Amino acid sequence: MPNITTHLWFDKEAKQAAQFYTSIFKGSRIKDTTTIHNTPSGSVDIVTIELLGQEFTLISAGPLFKFNEAISFMVHCDTQEEIDYYWDQLSADPKAEQCGWLKDKYGLSWQIVPTIMNEMLRDKDQKRIARVTEAFLKMKKFDIAKLKQAYEQ
8 A cells, every 4th residue: 555755845954854843753753864966956855754653755955835824734632731842842933823723943834733622523512612613713822721611611
């Protein structure tokens, strides 16, 4: 069965980004680094990393493409401590913070979400879902205690 690997295009920062991301996600690693010379973009670094068991390929190939909010990575967290940790490590643009979303220093969007929120939003009680939704729409970083409070009202 084929694998799907996410490919991330950086201007010149693939190696630095690889070190940054693997330092944040425990048990992650840089698997391989290759430099290809004499391409239309000049020398191109290609770095393969593994984050929480998921493979990513990072490439430094010039300023042709930029990240945008149409693509984001969702990190499911069991505790508020995990949410706080990933938020503190990744968030680099306070203006971009909204509803559990943030942007890192490379412009990549992340969603730092509590796993319990999935259960809350699958509830059959539409009033509970509405209360949770109203609560999270006011948040930048998710607060599990406040989400639970809205759910249990």
